[in-house]
Amino acid sequence: MSDNPLLLILDYPGRRPEAHISELHLDRSGFECQEVLTSPMPTVLTTPAYARELFARLGPDRPVALVAYCATAPLAVAMAALLAGPAGPVPIVLLDPQQTPPSEILHEYHEVVRQVEGRAPNVERPPLLDIERLLATPETLVRRIGEDLRLRARLALAAFGFGDADVSGPVENVVGVYVEWLTFLVSAHHDEQPPPRGPVLQVISQGHPADAGWLGATDLRTVRVPCERPELAANDQARAAVLEFLHGVARPVPADGGVRERNAQADPLTDTELALARMWAEVLGVDAVGRGDNFFDLGGDSMLATRLVLSARRTWNVEFNVRVLVDTPVLKDLAGRIDVLVDASNSGSRR
Known part of the structure; x- marks a missing residue:
């Protein structure tokens, strides 16, 4: 077990154009970073319930802070409330924090449909789900999303000549990843909880709204970084702002490790x-x-x-x-x- 101060990292895994929190390289500044959103993902459909499931997986060590990206902001607030104890509230760092309105879930559902149907030629495309109407019954929404994506995946693969016997397992795997993502967004949408009691730092990219009144934080500090959203978590100014805030929480021991060299793009060997x-x-x-x-x-x-x-x-x-x-x-x-x-x-x- 590391003696370095513990940070809980709330950053949804998977490929995306935006940099991940890991690209802040906080571990190189003496912090132990623990990714909280790991497989298997919770299947509950409210932010407080999602936070409780993740909290139950944590070890006994108390973190010095939580660091969260984008739509995980409400989840960070919920987990900070669960972690609060005699030592006081847990500080929170938020990168481009945002709520998850119905329009965001609708946008992501359309993007997932595009990914699932891929480049299949002349594929049959079933009607899209009415996401905003189904949000009132989240269990039904998530079930319908799973059924919808399975159908679209089978139709897309059939266009490439793959039959049901070939694709059953792979379809479940890929659809499962997308259903986990959309389930998370549904839970982030259904967010009802007290505001954070401890200090909150929001580091935001240019163009991101600075008004985080929806968080209800009474100790909110804001740093705007002159970069676009995809580069925020890899930006040196963002890293400096986060470390300055964290150093006020705990004095980590400097790490000795240097930057690993990128793997060369050599020809295949084996x-x-x-x-x-x-x-x-x-x-x-x-x-x-x-x-x-x-x-x-x-x-x-x-x-x-x-x-x-x-x-x-x-x-x-x-x-x-x-x-x-x-x-x-x-x-x-x-x-x-x-x-x-x-x-x-x-x-x-x-x-």
């Missing part, structure tokens, strides 16, 4: 890397793939990922799903995961 690189090139429509390349940086999306997983499962006769690709999107790392699965499968067959 047989698995070579075979996987050929699959990536075919699925993504690119000429060459390096062992340090990221599937999603090369243009991959959820449906292309599903196609890749189906092809890989046929080639190596191993069971893995889209989440493995999401968690290990770099070619050499994914090839290593496949080698482990193949070795385990071969060991099992020899028993």
Whole structure:
């Protein structure tokens, strides 16, 4: 267990154009950072209930602060209330905090539909759900979203010649990821709780509204950073503002670790890397793939990922799903995961 002050990080996982809180590299300044939003995600549909499920997973160490991004702001407030004790309220750092109105859930649902249907040619497209009407019954909304996305995924994959027998597992995997995301947004929308009692710092990008009155914080400090939203969590001024605030909470021990060098985009080395690189090139429509390349940086999306997983499962006769690709999107790392699965499968067959 680290002796460094503990920070709880509330940042929804997964690929997005905006930088993640991890890119603030607070661990290099002597903090221990614990990601709170990890799989399996809660399935409850209000912010207080979501916070209680996450709180139940925490260890005994009390954090010196919570750091949250965007729509996780209400969740950070709810968790800070649960963590408050004799030592007083837990401070909160918010990056571009925002509420989750119906329009945001509607926008994200449309974006998920676009991802699921992908590049399928002439795919049948069922009518879109009436998200705003269904929000009044969140359990029904989440169930309908799951049914809707499963249907769209099957129709999209059928357009590429995959039958139900091939796609059942992969469809459940990819739809499950999107349903988790939309469930989180529904829970963030249903937010009824007391305002934060401790100090709150909001670090906001240019163009982001500074009015955070909806938080109800009585000790709110605001720092605006001259950058666009996608760069906020990777911005040096944002990092400096966060550290200045945190250093007023706890004096961390300076970390010795330096910046790791980025993996070189070298040519694939192993047989698995070579075979996987050929699959990536075919699925993504690119000429060459390096062992340090990221599937999603090369243009991959959820449906292309599903196609890749189906092809890989046929080639190596191993069971893995889209989440493995999401968690290990770099070619050499994914090839290593496949080698482990193949070795385990071969060991099992020899028993």
